[in-house]
Every structure is written in structure tokens, then in C-alpha cells.
Amino acid sequence: MAVLRNFIGGRFVDGGARFEDVNPATGAVIAEVCEADAEIVDAAVSAARAAMDGDWGQSHAEARARMMERIADGIEARADEFVAAEVADTGRPIAVAEALDVARGAANFRAFAAMARAEGGESFETPGGGVNPRGAVNYSIRRPLGVVAAICPWNLPLLSMSWKVAPALACGNAVVAKPSEETPATATLLAEVMASVGVPDGVFNLVHGFGEGSAGGFMTAHSQVDAISFTGETATGEAIMRQAAKGVRPVSFELGGKNPAIVFADCDFEAAVAGVARSSFFNSGQVCLCTERVYVERGIYEQFVAALVRAVDAYVIGDPLDRATTMGPLTSETHRTRVLGYFEVARGEGAEVLTGGGVPDLAGAYVLPTVWAGLSNSARILQEEVFGPVCHVMPFDGEDEAVALANDTKFGLAASIWTRDVGRAARVAGQVKVGLTWVNCWFLRDLRTPFGGSGLSGIGREGGRHSFDFYSETRNVCLAL
Ligand code: NAD
Ligand code: 6OD
Secondary structure, eight states, rough: OOOOOOEETTTOOOOOOOOEOTTOOOOEEEEEEEEOHHHHHHHHHHHHHHHHHHHGGGOOOHHHHHHHHHHHHHHHHHHHHHHHHHHHHHHHOOOHIIIIIIIIHHHHHHHHHHHHHHOOEEEEOOOOOOOOOOOOOEEEEEESSSSSEEEEEEESSSHHHHOOOOOOOTTTTTTEOOOTOOOOOHHHHHHHHHHTTTOOOSEEEEEOOOOOTTTTHHHHHHHHOEEEEEEEEEEHHHHHHHHHTTTOOOOOEOOOOEEEEEEEETTTTTHHHHHHHHHHHHHGOOOOEEEEEEEEEEGGGHHHHHHHHHHHTOOOOOOOTTTOBOOOOSSSHHHHHHHHHHHHHHHHHTTTEOOOOSOOOOOSSSOOOOEEEEOTTTTTTSOOOSSSSEEEEEOOOOHHHHHHHHSSSEEEEEEEEEOOOHHHHHHHHHHSSSSSEEOOOSSOTTSSSSSEEEEETTOOBBSSSHHHHHHHEEEEEEEOO
């Protein structure tokens, strides 16, 4: 049985207790994971602090960029192992793990290496006058924050961890990272890559475990952690924010979503059906950006819903290692229980089940992709994030109603708009209160663009210089002339 260890100061170390890593497609235990107790987390933070106090704290962007390119090379060289680990941990179809997780894991390190080289500061010539007769040049410099805690979810393990670790390292920080207890495997491989490509000891540390009362809670409570980058549930974000208040430490939060798709009658019909199906059911609906509310202009509502149901019924549900499979299980039995709880909620609220609504005849944490209709926006399944392969469809009349329905939520992560009218797309995009709007597409990512949400969906933006704004401190120098 594989044993996944913590990685501290350049060495793999055991923890006190061990917990099991389970493949959700088969229920098999695939590894034992060493849980980091308070002492181990303290050792990880101390190793990171020592790196910041040593050479790493004085490192130059060029050296960091080269190191990150070696990390990207290291991921690519072991791509097959990363893919196998991600599929076994998450149950995601193998082709998706190849195209998304592992490709993005390496791409994140390359993209932020390039940004480390390119990122500059600002400068201003300030005329003299008043009480300061001499003029000055003001310029800004960036400095790392120090020790960054990176706490990650289970849905896109390597993608979300590298999305935090890469910019944090690019800015010269040392990192203590924690993958989700559900998906610890690729983070452990990443630590092996870090060791093999010569990342200095203590610059990247990995701890395994759970949240409150375990590694996650010990990380956020640690007084030597200077900043916290967290992706996960909104309720967890609230708990972490209470910890971060001690010491007034900055947080970057990527939290839940309840994302709308707005389909206008003038859309490219086939593209919209395929796009909405993909945005709702990709990765079994376990992407924070997934659509769970579909609003369709009344003129095409019946036709659209019929086509959407056909598209959903065409998913091939099964073994993630079979290349014919287009939908795997949910990430765990625990999560399946939660999602099936929402199937009950929908039933109780009187939802019409257009397809799905149950489980397939398969062992493993599978549920059927499900389309609901017939509820109003105030229903729980239209207000709470399910995080499974589900969506609810509803007709609307006109732009104003579409915008009002889309905005009737406390979340504000993403929206997609399907229309051929560019002016309408821009008008609606300007009014939906989300951090990311896609027009006639979904989850098309340019790593330089701002990424994040508002309301219950998070705090701050990452991506490109927005990541640099979080992971570094900008200082102004005023030089008298
Ligand atoms: P989660 O909040 O349960 O757990 C996320 C991580 O936080 C895990 O590593 C967990 O161990 C840790 N954790 C839990 N409680 C903690 C605590 N009190 N202190 C410190 N750490 C703690 O989330 P999840 O179930 O793993 O992920 C699914 C959620 O993540 C969904 O809500 C989804 O929308 C969200 N998500 C958001 C984004 C985004 O970019 N907005 C991206 C991915 C996932
Ligand atoms: O694409 C990204 O950079 C990103 N952070 C995606 C997150 C998806 C949420 O599940």
C-alpha cells in the first residue's frame, strides 16, 4: 500500500495518525496518508520561515523563473503518474485529467515564471512645491509576503494547488500547502518533483490532513503564517477568515458558486445546447464555475430543454479509465450523500425531474446527471450550491428579467451568456454581478486575466498581475531629486 507523507524542509516525514485515500469509482483504498499534527505543521511553517530568512528570501525573479520552469518540466516528465493519481483520487475520466489537470499544472508554473520575469513596478516624477521644494521620483518595488498557507479543495487538485503555489513562489514567498484530505496524491507527486528539480529546502512544504482540529486548522491558526490562500466552500472560508483576523493577515478566497447560464433565442442553438451541457456536467458538475441555473428565453424554451435532455442522456457514465467514458463518479461517497440529499430537497420542493434524479446501476460514488424544472428562484436548489451534475431550467422574457434572475443569488462567481447579438452580450455582461462572464463559451481560460468572485463566491482576484498583487507587497520609494 502506498504511503503519502508530509514534505517538510526538503524531506518526507510521517505523521502521527494515518487516514485512507479512497478511489471513488471502486471504493478501493489506494493509499494511506500521514496526517500532520500541530507539531508537524509547526515544523513546516518553521522550515518555510527559515527559507525566507535565508537565501530564498533574497532570491531574484530570474532564478525563481528558471526554477519554476524546471518544476513544469518535472510535472510533464511524470505526466502519466500525475494523470493516474488524479484519476484514482477524483474519479475523473482519464482524457479530462490529461487535458485539464496535468496540462494546467505545468502551464501554471510556466505562466507565472514568465510573469516573474515580466512584472515591473510603477514610477512617477513628482514636481517640487509647497513644503517640499525638491521634486522626487517615486517608484514601487515588490517584496514577498513571507510564509503563505495554500489550502486546496478536492475538485481540481493539481490545478488549484499549482494555481496558488506557482504565483506564490514567483513572488518569492515560501509555501506550506495542504491538499484536500480526499485527494492527496498529486500534491505528494508535486513535492517529489520539487525535491528532484532542486527547489531549496523549506521553500515548498506539504502537509496532509483535514480542516478544523487538523492540518488546515493548525495552518490558519499559526502566528508565523503571513497570508492565506484558500479555495473551497464558503462556510470554510468564513471559518478561516475568523482565524486570519488574528494578526490581520491577508486572505485570497475562491469559494462556491451558483452560476447562471442565460440563453437568448438568437443564440447558435446547437452550440448553446452543447455549451450549457458542458458547463453544467463537466467533471460531474464539480467545478466551482459549473452552471447550476439555466435561464432560457421563452421562444426557444421547450425546444432547448428537449435538446439539453438529449445531450445529457448521451453521457457515457462509467469507469474513468475507459476512454469511452464521459462522466465519472463524484469524488467520494460522502459527497454523493450530500448531492443525493439535494435530490431529495428538489423532490420535496416539487421539482419536475426531466432526466436523472437517481443513481446508475454501478458500484462507486455515481449519480445520474439530472435536469430539474418547475421551481421558482427562491427554491433551495436554485439558491444553494449542489456541486454535482445538476441544473435547473427556467424560461424568461427579455433581457431585464434574465439579468434579474441571474443576479437573484448571494453568490457571484461566473455566468455564461449565449447570444449572437454582440451588443446584448456586452449589455448583459455589464449587469450580471459575477467575477467572470463567458459569452458563447465556458471555462476558456487565459491565465493573465482576473479570476475570482464576489459575494459568497470569494474575496480578491487572482491570475496574472492580480496574483502578484496578492502574493507580494508593493512598497513605494520616494527619491528626492
Ligand atoms: P472545503 O471547504 O470542504 O475544503 C477545502 C479545503 O479546506 C480542504 O483542504 C479542507 O481540508 C480545508 N479545510 C476545511 N475546513 C478547514 C478549516 N476550518 N480550516 C482550514 N482548512 C480547512 O471544500 P471542498 O469540499 O474541498 O471543495 C468544494 C468547494 O470548493 C465547493 O464549494 C466549490 O465551489 C469550491 N471551489 C471554489 C473554487 C473557486 O475558484 N471559486 C474552485 C474550486 C472549488
Ligand atoms: O482555472 C482556474 O485557474 C481555476 N482556478 C479554476 C477553478 C475552478 C473551480 O473549481
